[in-house]
Amino acid sequence: SQQGEEDPQALSIQEGENATMNCSYKTSINNLQWYRQNSGRGLVHLILIRSNEREKHSGRLRVTLDTSKKSSSLLITASRAADTASYFCATRGNYGQNFVFGPGTRLSVLP
Amino acid sequence: ETGVTQSPTHLIKTRGQQVTLRCSSQSGHNTVSWYQQALGQGPQFIFQYYREEENGRGNFPPRFSGLQFPNYSSELNVNALELDDSALYLCASSSGGGTAFFGQGTRLTVV
Numbered sequence: 001s002q003q004g005e006e007d008p009q010a011l012s013i014q015e016g017e018n019a020t021m022n023c024s025y026k027t028s029i030n031n032l033q034w035y036r037q038n039s040g041r042g043l044v045h046l047i048l049i050r051s052n053e054r055e056k057h058s059g060r061l062r063v064t065l066d067t068s069k070k071s072s073s074l075l076i077t078a079s080r081a082a083d084t085a086s087y088f089c090a091t092r093g094n095y096g097q098n099f100v101f102g103p104g105t106r107l108s109v110l111p
Numbered sequence: 112e113t114g115v116t117q118s119p120t121h122l123i124k125t126r127g128q129q130v131t132l133r134c135s136s137q138s139g140h141n142t143v144s145w146y147q148q149a150l151g152q153g154p155q156f157i158f159q160y161y162r163e164e165e166n167g168r169g170n171f172p173p174r175f176s177g178l179q180f181p182n183y184s185s186e187l188n189v190n191a192l193e194l195d196d197s198a199l200y201l202c203a204s205s206s207g208g209g210t211a212f213f214g215q216g217t218r219l220t221v222v
Binding site for chain 1: 114115117144146150152153154155156159161167199201209210211212213214215216218
């Protein structure tokens with residue numbers, strides 16, 4: 001069964017606005033990673049946050065992790081049309097196992 | 112550019128045929144994972160290889176098999192293709208439980 005669940009499933013915003021996507025998971029994790037996918041192409045790694053971290057930043061991206069609520073959020077600030085893509089969270093357990101992906105959030109940034 | 116390459120990029124096969132997909136992992140990475148992504152869904156874990164041994168498998172039938180070679184490149188073989196096998200197949204390489212880097216995928220169409 002899928003562990004990660006992104007919310008919302010789809011999001012449409014204007015260029016310049018901020019976009020927030022949420023991810024929930026069910027079991028304990030070693031780390032959680034966010035990926036972007038453009039039009040059925042490969043997954044591009046955005047950011048990794050470990051279970052003992054609460055917040056990380058990378059450029060216009062901000063990721064938070066709340067292990068007590070088993071949830072994470074991805075914030076994209078000052079969005080651009082080029083940010084239009086599907087975004088996935090992926091969780092990894094404590095023994096280097098495979099990733100478990102959610103169904104993704106489809107973000108559309110309108111010019 | 113992730114350093115993970117997959118071939119071919121697109122493939123059309125007939126139901127009942129067999130297919131082999133290939134993946135070259137990023138230099139220094141000893142773990143390769145394969146995922147199947149149906150249209151509009153998140154990637155689903157097929158199996159993972161660590162130092163030439165399968166060390167994890169998702170909910171896929173035995174007709175999905177794989178290999179990892181001494182240089183850590185990998186193959187995914189699918190026998191007796193079914194229409195539902197049509198999907199994007201993604202390969203990811205990693206070292207330990209850290210960041211996984213994905214290739215651009217192979218789009219398989221079964222007709």
